[in-house]
Amino acid sequence: MKNSIKVFAPATVANVVCGFDVLGFAVNEPGDEVEMRFTDTPGVVIKKITGDDGRLPLDSAKNTVSASVQHYLKHINRLDVGVEIELHKKMPIGSGLGSSSASTVAGLVAINKLMGDLLTAKELVPFAMKGEELACGYGHADNVAPALLGGFVLVRSYEPLDVISLPTPAGMYAAIVYPEVDVPTKDARQMIRSKVALKDAVTQWGNVAGLVSGLFMNDFDLIGRSMQDVLVEPTRSILIPGFEEMRKLATENGAIGFGISGSGPSVFALTRNEETARIITKSQQQHLHKININSKAFVSPVNAEGPRVI
Template sequence: MSNPEQVLNKQSKINQDHWLDEVRVFAPATVANMICGFDILGFAVDKPGDEVYMQRVGNPGVRIRSIKGDDGRLPLDPDKNTVSACVMMLLAHLGLETEIGVEIELTKHMPIGSGLGSSSASTVAGLFAINTLLGNPLTKDELMPFCVEGERLACGHGHADNVAPALMGGITLIRGSQPLDIINLPVPDQLVAGIVFPQVDVPTRDARQLIKEKVSLKDAVVQWGNIAGLVSGLYRNDYELISRSMHDVLIEPTRAILIPEFYEMKRIAMDSGVLSFGISGSGPSVVAISKGFEAAQLAVDRIQEHLTANGIESLQFVSAVNAEGPKVLS
């Protein structure tokens, strides 16, 4: 990822006098795709999210001290955990892998496999933490490739629609991936996401495998128009345009098959007065996007009532768009 000259340049930016002994960082969950923008749009939310506590220790190397909230599903082996693996990559990039030792405590505040960017939140929190610990030698733009690599390690596909908003905050557009070209879009003040996580299992890899490799030109034109309309609506602060643009004719019809009661949840949400409704990432979480908190809260409450009546447990989160991204807690 780097050559000796790049490492030297980075080392020149590192002042050990600015190193911290410990840091605690929160990184937010994200809603990838933003309904009509498969793999190119996403936004961050205030809750849920993941926390990383990182402490500098005497022995060089990266170690995971504990993981909470994962029900024992994540590896403690630092070579196999995406948080520690990305931290090791960054230290190697800076030429510090034999100079510094850190121990990590990861706390998951969101379900794994929820469609809310669980792996990306952890990865972003870890990379933001080590960068903060070292006095911020890298900018967020420079951290981004490491975040994308974390996604590749986690799910086999190095896409940025979760890690970009988690790291940058707000709403992001992935214009291109080679090279990576990320654009921050305007966030209307009253845009709110009501998220419901039905506790059913929809693995990301399985959801991606269902997607058709070829689509009709007619459907592609509709989707392009919706994406362009959504971006225009964000710039114009036009909620009506945002509402009529946030429709997915390419991915939702296939992925909805994996999510029980999806179309009934959609009907309930739209009847509650939200702007739009769709799948968050690869699911099973669903998102009702509204103008203001009232409609979003009403939608998720009614959806949860319906799921409970059908024997499906669920969690809900209602949040404005998170403009900050990761933040230092202590």
């Protein structure tokens, strides 16, 4: 059995426009890294966090990584185990790219590997959801499931949890732009309507079904037609400066579809190839620069492998 390990877990795009809390996919970059080692003293300790500008708690009960690791150790009845954790944030916090889930997943994969792979990736999802609950008050799985499993994931049901891996069409790329403005997940969730019109619900159901069908059929046009959100995006997009102009630039430059990543402020476009993705991110960053907003861009194929040991 190894005594120490280092694990990378990827960023994720949740919701995928029409699939609020039920759809997500992983990307190759950015992501977070966790270093973990056994110690002689029982308990879980966060020794060090880098890249967070001091924003994340070192208190093991309040940090999503250590808290989910503690849940895991309790589940396997090994509270006698002692581990020390170093978390290296390699992605922006509050970006809408599943920052908390990448950290949590890296930690869970690390402890599971150190303990001899006692649980499958799918069995780790509920423990990662505990971390999400700590981070934003609600234990959703549309970030943690793709971060753990890779690729596109559908959360068919939460009670009981039913997570399904979906195929990714060959050649698909994600063009992600993160405008450096603050949109806290909790605030963004509070803006969402608690009741929706039946007409809007029917539209949304059709789009989710169309998007899933498009992934199975390798039908980029069907995927694009289905990437419309009549429930959440109209409200959340108000919080993102330049959103409509970025949508226009994505569409004009050949995007399959465009929308908000998670709760924002990051936006993403799906494309048929890498070149189109790079043209889209460049044009969107130029627009944000004109309106005095700094941004970061990430171009990546859909990540099929999920976390990896470094």
